[in-house]
Amino acid sequence: MSRDSLNRMPMLLSVVAGLILSVLPLPNWLNVARPDFLVIVVLYWSIMVPRAGGLTLAFLAGLLLDASKGVVLGQHALALCLASYIAIKLHLRVRIFPIWHQALTVFMLLVVYQFMLFWIDGMTGHQVTNYLRWLPAFTGAALWPVFAGLLGNAYQRT
């Protein structure tokens, strides 16, 4: 990471908030549809300010998710790195997309992320074949405009 004048505070705060939201107790039916908050936060920063955290952020956030969800270490880290890498590759284009188009792109990234998790789940012998496991990708993409607005505001105000 190059030392520069970027203000990383909003990024760190949003990561902590994302982590809290991803373990906050919810009723069962909502829990299934819970968007991957931390993933969306990481994708936001990957698209908007790729050099602020980039893949390092994705990797560390993924490890935190691994530890807090109690799965094999590196699972979320790898999935999140891949999604974030694609996001960084596309970031110049995605930034100027209209918001619904951005949401579609994020949807694709979330599906890639879920697919990696699904794949690694299968390889490590903890298969979850329930179709509902793809639901967070839909809810996450649907909520993207909200997140983008919130995070954009938070970033510009500081």
Add this chain to the structure above:
Amino acid sequence: MVAFRSAESRPILGRGPSPGLRFFFFGLLAIGLMWLDQRQGYLEAVRRGMSMVTYPIQVAVDSPAAFWDWLSDLFATRERLRKENEQLKLEVRDADFRLMRYADLEQENLRLRGLRDATSRVTQRFIVAEILRVDLNPFRQRVIINKGTRDGAFKGQAILDASGVFGQITQVGTFSSEAILITDSEHAIPVQVNRNGLRTIAVGTGEFSLRKLSLPFLATNADIKVGDLLVSSGLGGVFPPGYPVATVTKVDKAVAQTLAEITAEPAAKLDRDREVLLIWSDEPPIDVAPDASATPATPPAKGSKP
């Protein structure tokens, strides 16, 4: 939506390695980590370290609800407390009544077991652990409890609640542990029908309601009925024998099938518990095979890595 400001904050030079190179590096690192963790089991210490980072967050998430509990305890009305007190008194009286003969029976049991050279099956030590109100994966039935290696908890330790078998510990951290419930689809527990001693295995179904176990390995001619109590058999050496696990709720003996479809409802209040008991059984649960330590804990993988 413009989230970056001046040109100075993004110099062209000194950007470090390209994203492709970084992704390659982190990808390899992640795969290496997974391999070490899954195949070698070297990363217990790392995991413990990570759980020290995540535990404060989990406690923070749990705290509003815990605070609310505390507050409502503080402002409990006199009337409610009086009612609760009365009820508890009744319960204690009933329990005392049932316990009256327990000491005597225990002695007799020990004597008889002594005669038969069988091991004692009394469980000695337990501590109370609290469940943190934290959601993990919705498709896995795991909980975080607030006891870890500091309190002597260990991987594979049996967990009970006041009414039956609850689950077992899958990962220990320093201050907290992760436990798997008996209804998780990756969990299986060796049980015995209390009425006739028929042994089988109760497998979790992973249903969201937490109220369903299945007994997939009984033939259609097995002697099992709705309402039968299943107790832990102690085979496998994880769970102490003789604790209630579930009650049979449905027995479907289709003539064309070899195996009956049997479901049972867990005795433990898996969805309502706040406090559970971690159990230490000091003696080997039961002498099944001469080489009990070599037998796997419970048949399928259920969290403990091969």
